[in-house]
Amino acid sequence: MRRVLxxxxxxxxxxxxxERLIAPLFDVLLRLALAGPFFMSGLLKAADWDKALYLAxxxxxxxxxxxxxxxxxxxxVELAGSVLLTLGLATRYAAAAMFTLAVVIQTNYVAQDxxxxxxxLLLGYVVRGAGVLSxxxxxxxxxxxxxxxxxxxxxxxxxxxxxxxxxIYVLLLRVWLAVTxxxxxxxxxxxxxxxxxxxxxxxxxxxxxxxxxxAVLFAPGLGTRFVSIVLLLVxxxxxxxxxxxxxxxxxxxxxxxxxxxxxxxxxxxxxxESAVRRRDRAYDGSAAFDRGMPxxxxxxAGFGGLTLAARLRLxxxxxxxxxxxxxxxxxxxxxxxxxxxxxxxxxxxxVRGLFRDSDNTRVLLAxxxxxxxxxxxxxxxxxxxxxxxxxxxxxASHSYFGQDAWAPYAPGLKRVEDATxxxxxxxxxxxxxxxxxxxAERRCLLTFLIVGGGPTxVELAGxxxxxxxxxxxxxxxxxxxxxxxxxxxxxxxRILPSFPEALSIAATKSLAALGVEVHVRSxxxxxxxxxxxxxxxxxxxxxVMWAAGVVASPAAAWxxxxxxxxxxxxxxPDLSVPGLTNIFAIGDTALATAWNGQAVPGLAPxxxxxxxxxxxxxxxxxxxxxxxxxxxxxxxxxxxxxGRKAAVADFGFVKLSGAPAWWLWGIVHVGFLVGxxxxxxxxxxxxxxxLTYRSGTRLITGTDHLSAPVSADGNNRPT
Numbered sequence: 155m156r157r158v159l160x161x162x163x164x165x166x167x168x169x170x171x172x173e174r175l176i177a178p179l180f181d182v183l184l185r186l187a188l189a190g191p192f193f194m195s196g197l198l199k200a201a202d203w204d205k206a207l208y209l210a211x212x213x214x215x216x217x218x219x220x221x222x223x224x225x226x227x228x229x230x231v232e233l234a235g236s237v238l239l240t241l242g243l244a245t246r247y248a249a250a251a252m253f254t255l256a257v258v259i260q261t262n263y264v265a266q267d268x269x270x271x272x273x274x275l276l277l278g279y280v281v282r283g284a285g286v287l288s289x290x291x292x293x294x295x296x297x298x299x300x301x302x303x304x305x306x307x308x309x310x311x312x313x314x315x316x317x318x319x320x321x322i323y324v325l326l327l328r329v330w331l332a333v334t335x336x337x338x339x340x341x342x343x344x345x346x347x348x349x350x351x352x353x354x355x356x357x358x359x360x361x362x363x364x365x366x367x368x369a370v371l372f373a374p375g376l377g378t379r380f381v382s383i384v385l386l387l388v389x390x391x392x393x394x395x396x397x398x399x400x401x402x403x404x405x406x407x408x409x410x411x412x413x414x415x416x417x418x419x420x421x422x423x424x425x426x427e428s429a430v431r432r433r434d435r436a437y438d439g440s441a442a443f444d445r446g447m448p449x450x451x452x453x454x455a456g457f458g459g460l461t462l463a464a465r466l467r468l469x470x471x472x473x474x475x476x477x478x479x480x481x482x483x484x485x486x487x488x489x490x491x492x493x494x495x496x497x498x499x500x501x502x503x504x505v506r507g508l509f510r511d512s513d514n515t516r517v518l519l520a521x522x523x524x525x526x527x528x529x530x531x532x533x534x535x536x537x538x539x540x541x542x543x544x545x546x547x548x549x550a551s552h553s554y555f556g557q558d559a560w561a562p563y564a565p566g567l568k569r570v571e572d573a574t575x576x577x578x579x580x581x582x583x584x585x586x587x588x589x590x591x592x593x594a595e596r597r598c599l600l601t602f603l604i605v606g607g608g609p610t611x612v613e614l615a616g617x618x619x620x621x622x623x624x625x626x627x628x629x630x631x632x633x634x635x636x637x638x639x640x641x642x643x644x645x646x647x648r649i650l651p652s653f654p655e656a657l658s659i660a661a662t663k664s665l666a667a668l669g670v671e672v673h674v675r676s677x678x679x680x681x682x683x684x685x686x687x688x689x690x691x692x693x694x695x696x697x698v699m700w701a702a703g704v705v706a707s708p709a710a711a712w713x714x715x716x717x718x719x720x721x722x723x724x725x726x727p728d729l730s731v732p733g734l735t736n737i738f739a740i741g742d743t744a745l746a747t748a749w750n751g752q753a754v755p756g757l758a759p760x761x762x763x764x765x766x767x768x769x770x771x772x773x774x775x776x777x778x779x780x781x782x783x784x785x786x787x788x789x790x791x792x793x794x795x796x797g798r799k800a801a802v803a804d805f806g807f808v809k810l811s812g813a814p815a816w817w818l819w820g821i822v823h824v825g826f827l828v829g830x831x832x833x834x835x836x837x838x839x840x841x842x843x844x845l846t847y848r849s850g851t852r853l854i855t856g857t858d859h860l861s862a863p864v865s866a867d868g869n870n871r872p873t
Contacts, residue, residue, distance in 0.1 A: 177414045181285030184407055185245075188275055189236035191268075192252055196232030199225065213263065231255050239279070242288020246312060249279035260350070267353035271404030274327065278411065281319040283312060324418030325375070331408065332372035339365035356402050358389055375421020382412040447472045447514075448776055451532050451539055453522050453709075454547035455482050455505045457758045458741035460828070461765030462545055467512040469773055474539055476532065478521045480504055482828055486758065487836070488567050489610060492576035492699075493617035494625075494852040495843060500835045502570060503828040522548070525712040527734060543736050543772050546723065547765065548707035550742040550756065552700060553720065560681040564700040567610055576699055578856045580618065583697045584638075585854070588630045594694075600638040601695040603686050605678050606702030607644030608652070609794040612661055614699055615642040616797040619668035624847040640670045641695070643688055645677050645702075650794060650802065652755070657802040660811040664800040678702075704756070709743050718745045727784030728771050729764060738771070740764035749787040758826055759790045793819045798844070 199206035203225075210225040219227065231251045238248035253276040260269045284290045294309060330352075336342045337349075338357035360368070371381050386409040389402060417423040448471045452459045455477035463475050484501040491498050509515040520534035531538040552566030565575050580602070587599040602618050604611045622638040629635070642649065642665065648658040649665075649672060662672050673688065680687035685694040703720075710717035715731050716724045722745035723731055729746060731737045741761035746754045754760045763785075770782045791805035793815070801816035803809070810818065820840065827833050842848070 178285050178287045180410060180414060182242075182287050184275065184411075185239050185242065185279075185284065185288075187403075187407060188252070188272060188279075189239045191272075192232040192255075193236035193240075196229050196236065199229040200233070215262070228255060242284035242290050245284040245288060245290050246280050246315075249276045252276050253280060265350045267356040268404060270351065270353045271408065274330065275404070275407060275411075278323060278327070280315075281323045282316055321419035324412070324415065325420045327408065327412070328372045328375055328378065328417065328421075331412075332369040335360070335365040335372075336369045341366055341369070353405075356405060358385065358392060358402075358405065360385075360388060375417030375423050378412055378417035378421065378423050382409045385409055386413055448542045449474070449540055450543045450545070450772060451476065451541035452545045452547060453477075453532065454549055454707075454741070454743070455479070455517075456485075456547055456549050456741060456761060457826075458761035458765035458768075459545070459547035460505075460508065461762045462547070462740070462769050463509065463512070463515055465766060465769035466772065467509075467515060469514070469776055471514060471543075471772070471776055473512075473515040474518060474541075475505065475509070475515060476518045476520050476522060476534065476539070477505060478519070480506065480517075480519050482508070483570060484823075484827055484832075485568065486823060486826070488570075488573045489613045489617055491570070491573035491851075492567060492580070492614065493621055494577055494581065495617060495621075496836060496839055497851045498570045498574065500832055500839065501827065503832060508828065522712075525737075527713065527737070530736075541736075543775075544738070545768055546707075546709045546737070546739045546743050547741050547761070548709050548743050550704040550706050550720075553703040553705035554700065555703060557681075560700070563681045563683055564605060564686075564698040566700045567614070568704075574855060577852075578854050579697050580621075581852055581854045584622075584626065584630065584635060588632050591632075596633060597639075598685070598694040599696050600633070600635075601641065601685075601693065602638065602697045602699070603641045603643060603693060603695040604699045604701055605643050605681075605686075606700065607642055607646065607649030607672070607674070608701060609650065609792075611642055611644070611699075611701035612649055612665065612794055612796060614701060615640055615665060615670045616668055616795065616800070619665070619670050620797050623669065636669075640668075641693065642670055642672050643676045643678060643686075644672070644674045647674055649674065653792060653794070653802060653804050654809060657804055657809060657811055661794065661796055661802050664796040664811075667800075668797050704742070706743055709739060713737065720745075728781065729768055729785050730771075738768045740768055746785060746787070748785045749789060754787045755789075757792070760787055763787055793822060795819045 206225045206229060207221055210228070211221040215221065215224070232255070235248040235252040235255075238244050239252065253273060256269055256272040256276060260266070260273065333342065333344075334352050334354060334357050337344055337352055338354050338359065339362045341362065344352060368381055368385060371377055386406060389406050389409065392402065450466060450471045451474045452463055453476050455475055459475060459477070460482055463473055466473050481502040481504050487496060487501045490496040491501065506517045509517060518534075518539070520536055522532055522534050524533040525531070525544070526533060526538070529538075529540075530542070530544075531540050532544065549568075551568050552561070554560050554564075565572050565579075567573060567576065583599045583602070587596045590596055590599070604614050604618075618638075619640045622640070623636045626635040648655065648662070650658045650661050653661075665672055676688050678686060678688055679690070681698055684696070685692060686698055687693070706717070706721035706723070708721070710721055710723045713723070713731060713734065715734070718724065723739040723743055725739050725744045725746050726732055727748070729738045729740055729744060731739060741764055742756040744754070744764065746764070748754050754764070764787075767782065767785045773779070774781045789806065791803060793801065793803050795801040795816060799813040799816045800811075801819045802811045803815040803818055824833050824837060827836060839851075
């Protein structure tokens, strides 16, 4: 029984996570669905006022209003109310006016199921207000403190209405749907007057037994989310099979409301959830950290660390997530920040907000400097943190293969700071080229060299070439940006060596079409402020970018444990460090031969999979269960983009290039972003850039310590 309850709690928590992601969009779509019919009706009345007066006089007269007043009020409510509801501005008042109009239509004109759903759903907005994607939510904090008369009282009244009225509303909604299903199945008989307020004509025909079960569960609020989801799927299938009616779609909206919002405070579900919280101390943050629960410390808020922490939120453990940054960074799109395609905020999400509802998880901003395996403590720059289980998900940084003196002249691309520095150098090069009259100097400034032909190097080269050729035309007067020279240097025999050779050839052709010079079997011998030496030949390039190699974090040095040449901790089949069974390494920090005997690649899906596996191991140990089988990496494919409608994708049995791979690359990368805001922002930026070739993030920030300044006469002078 306890296992069933815990499973139900997990399923409910999963639905809540989906709710936080989808509910804001659902709220916007529902407001649009409700506002649409009212707005169209108002437009028709405004376009033909005589007909509106005729209808108000003869078709649906209102006994307590003159026809002219009734038509004017109705048109005003329909037009103004629908616009305000769509915007989420004064939502409660707009919904209240539209609710009243819908009641008048139902009682004075024609009783319809669609109108009934308008009444019910609009009443929900009167009680609850609009969701997070609304102007009301945007202005509410400032409104309460504004000098407007009664502003604070209005805000407090709205909060009270939601707190008191929402549980009652959800209870009535459940009972209303339960009675409707029972009446549709012939289980109850209602009077003619009551039938006016029941949407029986559009009710799903699910049989007497099914209707009885759902009604019995709905009325007291038992398993409401799950019952609503099942009935919602039934309604969707019926809608797809026979088209259904408009009222059937409103059934879907109502059931989705219960699926996301749950049964409310007046329900058996609420009692069950309260009992689970009391029994499972993991729901209580203070209990998790103060009552001796197992302490899990995660170092690193990358893909692996976040995935692991999210999976531990329902376990009776105290989780501490440490990172030296307060945000999670989506590194695969850093090159777009570096080439002015996206802003840093588009691919970075504050970590603390992600675990706002995880009471057993705390987030610490700190720099880890060592690990004391004897005392079982993580040493940071400010404090020591004790652990029972330690997971190292610290990622990787640039590797210059022993030539660290090159770092100031060829920045890598692993941090936000790296991306903004590359962007500064890239855009500054064009600005300096405009300001100089020295042809040789301009040629040097407009030569961009990328070291490394892996996915990052290929994507950088393609993005720079597109920026120069299409994103800056007509912006400079002394030179053509398309004359910029983009060079990609690869030491191996081909670019994208981890991809099949056919895709490497396709990528090379796509780069060549953009004007990128690809040099394979070319080894970099020297990098300084004036350029690069490649295979003994000097290339005058003021802007050099490093995408050739990475090295793991110093985790192995902290533990004094075996590591490979790249510094990755060698881990066992369960991702634990040999000799330290309570310490695990995941993602780029670990060397795990779990890919059919090969090393697991340093990809985001690999980090997520290892994070999920580490959570399973810790769960088994904490709950005294059988340990899972050894970790096995499942390769989901490799993707790299070259430019507009040019990309390559390798899924083993399927290999794509060109536009199909480009679309797939975009979908996958948007899906991996953390947070709805980031996904929407990136999609909008990409859509805008695709249509206009313009970017709004071409900002030069920071200080240039390497390049010589340009004098007023257009010639460089020494610093």
